[in-house]
Amino acid sequence: MSYTYQITTDDMLIGKRIDDVIYISLESFYSYITSDKATYDDVGINIEMARFFSFINEVDKLIIDLTGDENIISNILVDNFFTSLSVFISILPEFLKVEVKGQNLDVADSYISKRKSEISDIIEFNNKIVKKIRSNSLSKQVETIIYGSCDSRDIFRIYQDTNRVTRFNIVYYATNISIATILATPFLYDKNFVKLESKFLESCVRDDLSKVIVNNIIKSMTPDSIFVIDLMDERFDIIRCSGSEFTKSWNLQKTELFKNLNIDSVLHFDSEEKYENTCKNITKLLNVLSGLISSNRIFFNETLMCTHYFNNDSAFIPFSNECYSIDAFNIFISRVIEYVKVNHSSINFISTPPYLNFGDCTHLWGLHPYHYNKTFYLSRARQIFSSLV
Incomplete structure (x- = not known):
C-alpha cells in the first residue's frame, strides 16, 4: 500500500488519515524543517515525520499546500522557509513525487530565481512548485x-x-x-x-x-x-x-x-x-x-x-x-x-x-x-x- 502525505492549514484535516492520505499541520511542518536541532519529544509532528522517513518506501506523494488560512501562509512564506524546504526536498529519494501548490507563489518564484544553484531539483509552473525527478542515469556503473x-x-x-x-x-x-x-x-x-x-x-x-x-x-x-x-x-x-x-x-x-x-x-x-x-x-x-x-x-x-x-x-x-x-x-x-x-x-x-x-x-x-x-x-x-x- 502507498500513501500520500499532505501538509495543510485545514484544522479539520490535521492529524487525520483519510483513505490513503495523511494530513500534517503546515505550521508544525514549518517549525520542524527550520529547527537547527533534532527534537525527540513524542509530539504529533515528530512522530508523523519519523514514520514518513522510516517507511519512505511506502510513500508515493508529498503535497505541501500553501493555500487556506492567509494569516498562517503569510507568516510562513519567508526566505528561511524556502531555504529549509529546498533542503528537505533535496534529501528525498527520486521516486517520491513532491508538489508545492498555492494561489500565489510570487515569493517562492522570486526565491527560486535567486537560488537556482541550491534547489536545482525544483521547477515551478502554473502556480505550483514541483520537484523535478532526476533519472540519475549514469553511463556505466x-x-x-x-x-x-x-x-x-x-x-x-x-x-x-x-x-x-x-x-x-x-x-x-x-x-x-x-x-x-x-x-x-x-x-x-x-x-x-x-x-x-x-x-x-x-x-x-x-x-x-x-x-x-x-x-x-x-x-x-x-x-x-x-x-x-x-x-x-x-x-x-x-x-x-x-x-x-x-x-x-x-x-x-x-x-x-x-x-x-x-x-x-x-x-x-x-x-x-x-x-x-x-x-x-x-x-x-x-x-x-x-x-x-x-x-x-x-x-x-x-x-x-x-x-x-x-x-x-x-x-x-x-x-x-x-x-x-x-x-x-x-x-x-x-x-x-x-x-x-x-x-x-x-x-x-x-x-x-x-x-x-x-x-x-x-x-x-x-x-x-x-x-x-x-x-x-x-x-x-x-x-x-x-x-x-
Missing part, C-alpha cells in the same frame, strides 16, 4: 571504494534495495579498522589464529594487522573511481603490541589471536594522542588519493552516533550513553570533522539535516546508535549522485 563503517556501505545497499537498480560497483570495502593505525608497523601473527565465520570480516582483521589498507585502496582505484570514507570505526580503542598498533574491534576480540596477545598498552578511542594520529593519517591518505582521483570524487561521510531511535510506532527511545559512550564519541569525531573541513576543503562532505538523525529499530545489522533510518542513507546517496551526474 561507478567503481566505488569504501573505507569506513556500514554507515557508508549502507548508502549503496539501501539505495539499491529501494530503487531496484545498481549504479555503483563496490570494488573494495574495508571496515572496523581505525584510520589512526593504518600506517603503523605490520604485526606478525599466525594466520591460523585469525579465523572468523565471516570471511569478509576475517579479511578486514587480517588487513588491519598486516597494514595493507592503503595499498589495497590504491590498487583498487582508477581515475573514474569514487572514494567514500567515514569515521564511525574510530569508536574502537587501539591496541599496542610488539611495536605495532591495531584496532580493538569486536571481530579481533573473537579470534584466538586476541586471547593470546601480550598487550603492551591500550590507547583510548577519544584520547588526545588518538585524535592527533587520526588527523595525521587522514591527511596522509587524502594527499595520496588526490594524486589518483579528482577531489570531487572523494566523499567524506559525516556520521556521528544518534542519541535516539524511533520504535516505528509512536515514540523515540534514547540509546544508553553509558553503554555506547555517545557523547564522548561525538565530541571526538566532531573535532576530527572540523579538522578535515579546514585542511581538505576541496573534497565533498555529505551530511543530513538534524531531523534525520535517528536510529532504525528494524535495521538489517541490529539496533545501535550508528544504524540509521532509510531516508538518512537515501539522502546521502542523492548527494553523491548530484556530484556525479
